[in-house]
Structures are given as structure tokens and as C-alpha cells.
Amino acid sequence: MSAAPATIAAARADAPTVLSEALLKRFDTPGPRYTSYPTADRFVEAFGPGDCTRAFSQRVHGATAGSAAPLSVYVHIPFCESVCYYCACNKVITKHHERATEYLDALDTEIGLVVDALGTGAPVSQLHFGGGSPTFLSDAELDRVMAALRRSFRVTPGSELSIEVDPRTVTPARLAHLRQLGFNRVSFGVQDFDAQVQQAVHRVQPFESVRELMTSARALGFDSINADLIYGLPRQTQESFARTVAQIGELRPDRIALYAYAHLPQRFKPQRRIVADELPAPGQRLATLGGAIAGFLARGYSYIGMDHFALPDDALAIARRQGRLHRNFQGYSTQPDCDLIGLGVSAIGRMGASYYQNAKALPEYYDALRQGQLPVVRGIALSRDDLLRRAVIMALMCQGRVEFESIELAHLVRFREVFASELEQLAPLAQAGLVEVEPGAIQVTASGWYVVRAVAMVFDRYLQTDQLRERFSRII
Known part of the structure; x- marks a missing residue:
């Protein structure tokens, strides 16, 4: 240590x-992590498509009909070109980009079923694309998804439109296209800049390329730029991560998410490729975390809570100071507590006093939609x-x-x-x-x-x- x-x-x-x-x-x-309560592991298979449809109907025809708050929408894009060994997300590793066509067809069907239940033009104040790697999709495919969403929902003025970006899959020109589509928040998956750590987790992306992308994002006028980091990765030391913290400080993203790596190879198959002996000892992890927090605070970041930091003038930091912070399945948010539509394989949603989750595997997800029903496989009525x-x-x-x-x-x-x-x-x-x-x-x-x-x-x-x-x- x-x-x-x-x-x-x-x-x-x-x-x-x-x-x-x-x-x-x-x-x-x-x-x-309490992105919900009860947490997703408490969802039960007895809660199915019919229960979800009834929850939708309650929003439309219940006591709050006509005055319901705007929705939040989450779109899950599961595809990645290569596997990151630390990853615990629901993903499909493939270099066959043509697989996206069938998935987008299914998304269109799912959006249609949601619109059938909620009606066209339900207001949306928050839209988030996650994955996997949403930027696995081509510009034309992203155009298609956004067009379908805008036809089906009414995106209100001032809405937050965010997307997770794998720096290895975008260029400044692609960022410009995202901006044209209306995205105003972007999150870069960085994890660690140390070359040895990147090799150990099978995610190599030079600091210089991320710097170019963040500089471009800032010039394009994105309202908020986030960087995701992970401590506790193999070959990571307190000293090496301190260098990453310094480099992040140089890039000056508006927000930083600092996650702890949880080594659970029995649950997540890609983690079996990580050499356990190369993981830092608990005392080293703690020292690394302490150094990172001190480094961010010294560089003027505000501590938001758990694993999030933001510059003092960022909307998240302002909401924290004013007591307006909220929390949903994407983490801390400035958006008021609201219903969430989860679209795509494994996506989680919330409607009123119910949570629901879609099928986690593509065949099951596709099969439900071919039968004309929501792909909900579990959930819970609170x-x-x-x-x-x-x-x-x-x-x-x-x-x-x-x-x-x-x-x-x-x-x-x-x-x-x-x-x-x-x-x-x-x-x-x-x-x-x-x-x-x-x-x-x-x-x-x-x-x-x-x-x-x-x-x-x-x-x-x-x-x-x-x-x-x-x-x-x-x-x-």
C-alpha cells in the first residue's frame, strides 16, 4: 500500500x-446504488406486459391525467465492436453493423406500442441514449431513431438530450452530427488514461484523441460534457491514476463520474479475462480513491454525491446547492421526479408506482415485439x-x-x-x-x-x- x-x-x-x-x-x-427503490433485483416475473399497459393507462386516464409531468425516455443500444473486460452492462459484441437494422425495426415497433398506450405527443423533458455503445449506430441510423422519437413524443423546449460516447467510435464530424440531432449533453467513457491499464481491460484510447473530441464538443456548444472514470482496475496504482486525474483536470469536463470497479467474474463473463492478481489491494484502492477525490476538489470540482463531481456552475452542482437534485436509473439528475419510458433490450422504466424491465436477450425481445406486445418480462408494483x-x-x-x-x-x-x-x-x-x-x-x-x-x-x-x-x- x-x-x-x-x-x-x-x-x-x-x-x-x-x-x-x-x-x-x-x-x-x-x-x-439506489437508482430506484425497490432496486431492480427485486423485480418479479409475475409483473408482465399487461401490468405495464395498465400503468400506462393510469397515467392517461387516472387522477393526474392532463396534468402529468413530462416524461423521461431512455433508449438502450446494446451493440459494441469490442469487449471491455471490466464491463457489466447488457451488451452484444459484434463487428457486423448490419445487425442494427433488425434492432431499429424492433425499436420502431416498441415505440409504436408505447404510443398506442400513451397517445401521440406525450411531452418529454429528458432523453438519454445508453448502451453498449450508442455510437455503434451510423449517422443515418441515429437520424432514424431520433426521427421516430420526435414523431411519437413532443420534446419540450429546454429538454436534456444526452448520449454516451465511446471515444474510439466518433470523430469531431460525428460529434457535430449529434449536435445537429439536438443532443446537448455528451458523456465520454474514459475509465483510465494509463496505457498499461487500458491494455489490461482491452480498451485502448490515447489521451490525445479524447482531448481532441472534448475540445470539439466544447466548440460545438454542448451544454455539459461528462467523463466516466473507474478506479480499482487491474495494473492501476495510486500514482498512475493521479496522472489520469491530472489529465482529466486539464480537459476540464463539466461533470465527472468516478465509479468503483466491482470484480464479479461469476456474474459477468468478460471479467473472467481480467487477471485477478493484477487488481489493486483494498488499501491501494482506498488510497487511489482518496487521491482522486482530493485531486478533483483541488481543481475546483464540487462533490455531488456518491461518485459524481461537477464544476460549480454546472446545472448538477447548482441543483445540489439548491436542494433540487433527483435520482433515476441514469444516476443524479436535475430533472424533477418523473415517469420514465425504457426502450430497447434490457431497458428499465418507471410508470407511476410501478417499475418494469424489458427482456435482457435479443431473441426474447424480438419475439415479444413480433407478437405485438411490449417486451416486458419483469417488474414490480410498489x-x-x-x-x-x-x-x-x-x-x-x-x-x-x-x-x-x-x-x-x-x-x-x-x-x-x-x-x-x-x-x-x-x-x-x-x-x-x-x-x-x-x-x-x-x-x-x-x-x-x-x-x-x-x-x-x-x-x-x-x-x-x-x-x-x-x-x-x-x-x-
Whole structure:
């Protein structure tokens, strides 16, 4: 382990405390990322296309019909030309670009079924393309998808249109085309600039090429540029990742997502190609994380929460300061809590008090659409207890504070009575200085933000008797 002290400085200048290595290890347990509650692993196969259609109908004909908030739409493009060994996403590795034609035909069918349920012209304020590699599609194919979406939905003024980009698959000219299509936010998958690490994970992309693309994106007027990084990769050291942090600082993206690599080869086949002996030891991972956080803070980035950073004038940082931060399946967002349409293989959606997920394999996805039905294979209708706990967990994850009175008024409960056990379980976190339990609220401290998932887990009813937490990534 590096001789550097393995501590992490708190994000606020007015809170100079640090998290020691011992404290972080104490709370570094496997746990959900809470892009939803209940989490996707709780979805059940008893929830199918009919349940999803009824949820759509409730939006159109229910009590809020006519006044429903704009939708968020997620489009999953599963294809990649080559496999990245660390990847745990739902993907199809192929160099046969003609396979995209059948997939886009299926997407057209799925969009049509959604429109049949919701009606044409439902407002959309957030659109996100993820994968896989959305830029596997040609410019003409991206034109086709965007045209279908604009025919079917009404994209409202000021909407966020974002796309994930593999730097190896785009040029400045392609970025210009994305901008012409209306995309105003772009996310570059960087992971690490060190050549040895890139070779170990089978993703080689020179710093110079990413620099050229980010420079072009900025000149094209994208509202926000994001860079994804991963710590804990094979052959990665504290020193090598510090160089990557410095290079990212030079590029100055508006946002940075810093993810922890979770080595789960038993679940994700590509990870079996990673040499386990080349992975950094836990102490090295912690030192690498501490150095990265310190590096971003020193370069003027604000800590948003969990694994996200943003420049102070970025909309995400502003929303964090103003208490308007939200969270969905794409992570932290400035968009108000809203229904989400998930399109494509494995895509997850939310409609009212229900979550749903499409088939994870292409044959099953195609087969459902050929039969004229939504490709939904599982989901969950939230109970009253689910809705209550979701409100608490999302308040913790987004605002870092839960006001008892607001929960009581919205859910007609007495907070201290319903959550008496959970408040007792918070005692060790309070003693460690990670939360403050006030007479009428729970406040996550500046230090506690680094392990906010551990705070949220206290209120997760499904984890209270769960013996399979190891299926989740670790918090640090």
C-alpha cells in the first residue's frame, strides 16, 4: 500500500474532517446504488406486459391525467465492436453493423406500442441514449431513431438530450452530427488514461484523441460534457491514476463520474479475462480513491454525491446547492421526479408506482415485439411501504436530509414510530460523525456523503433479512 495517508477530505470547505481508512473499511459493505427503490433485483416475473399497459393507462386516464409531468425516455443500444473486460452492462459484441437494422425495426415497433398506450405527443423533458455503445449506430441510423422519437413524443423546449460516447467510435464530424440531432449533453467513457491499464481491460484510447473530441464538443456548444472514470482496475496504482486525474483536470469536463470497479467474474463473463492478481489491494484502492477525490476538489470540482463531481456552475452542482437534485436509473439528475419510458433490450422504466424491465436477450425481445406486445418480462408494483421508504431513501441520496414532517404529511405516518428500529440502527453512523439525528430530521454530514449508500441501506426493508448482499458492488 502507498505510504500516503488513506483518508478522504470532506467535500465542504467548512467541514475539514476526514474519513480514516479504518472508518471507511468499517462501512464499506456491498450495497445498492439506489437508482430506484425497490432496486431492480427485486423485480418479479409475475409483473408482465399487461401490468405495464395498465400503468400506462393510469397515467392517461387516472387522477393526474392532463396534468402529468413530462416524461423521461431512455433508449438502450446494446451493440459494441469490442469487449471491455471490466464491463457489466447488457451488451452484444459484434463487428457486423448490419445487425442494427433488425434492432431499429424492433425499436420502431416498441415505440409504436408505447404510443398506442400513451397517445401521440406525450411531452418529454429528458432523453438519454445508453448502451453498449450508442455510437455503434451510423449517422443515418441515429437520424432514424431520433426521427421516430420526435414523431411519437413532443420534446419540450429546454429538454436534456444526452448520449454516451465511446471515444474510439466518433470523430469531431460525428460529434457535430449529434449536435445537429439536438443532443446537448455528451458523456465520454474514459475509465483510465494509463496505457498499461487500458491494455489490461482491452480498451485502448490515447489521451490525445479524447482531448481532441472534448475540445470539439466544447466548440460545438454542448451544454455539459461528462467523463466516466473507474478506479480499482487491474495494473492501476495510486500514482498512475493521479496522472489520469491530472489529465482529466486539464480537459476540464463539466461533470465527472468516478465509479468503483466491482470484480464479479461469476456474474459477468468478460471479467473472467481480467487477471485477478493484477487488481489493486483494498488499501491501494482506498488510497487511489482518496487521491482522486482530493485531486478533483483541488481543481475546483464540487462533490455531488456518491461518485459524481461537477464544476460549480454546472446545472448538477447548482441543483445540489439548491436542494433540487433527483435520482433515476441514469444516476443524479436535475430533472424533477418523473415517469420514465425504457426502450430497447434490457431497458428499465418507471410508470407511476410501478417499475418494469424489458427482456435482457435479443431473441426474447424480438419475439415479444413480433407478437405485438411490449417486451416486458419483469417488474414490480410498489406497496405503500415501498413508496414510503423510497421517499426516505431518495431524500437521503439526493438532499442528504430527511425532514420527518414532510414524510409524515405525504404518507400519513408517524416517522419515529414507523422507523424506530432504523433510527436505532443509525446510532453507529451518528457516533462516527456520518449522520446527525435531530429531533425532526436526519442530516447526512459532509463526511457522510462519501458513504451515503450505507445510510440509505438502513431504511431498505429488503436488505434487513437479505443474505445475498455480495451481488451488489461495494460502497468504496
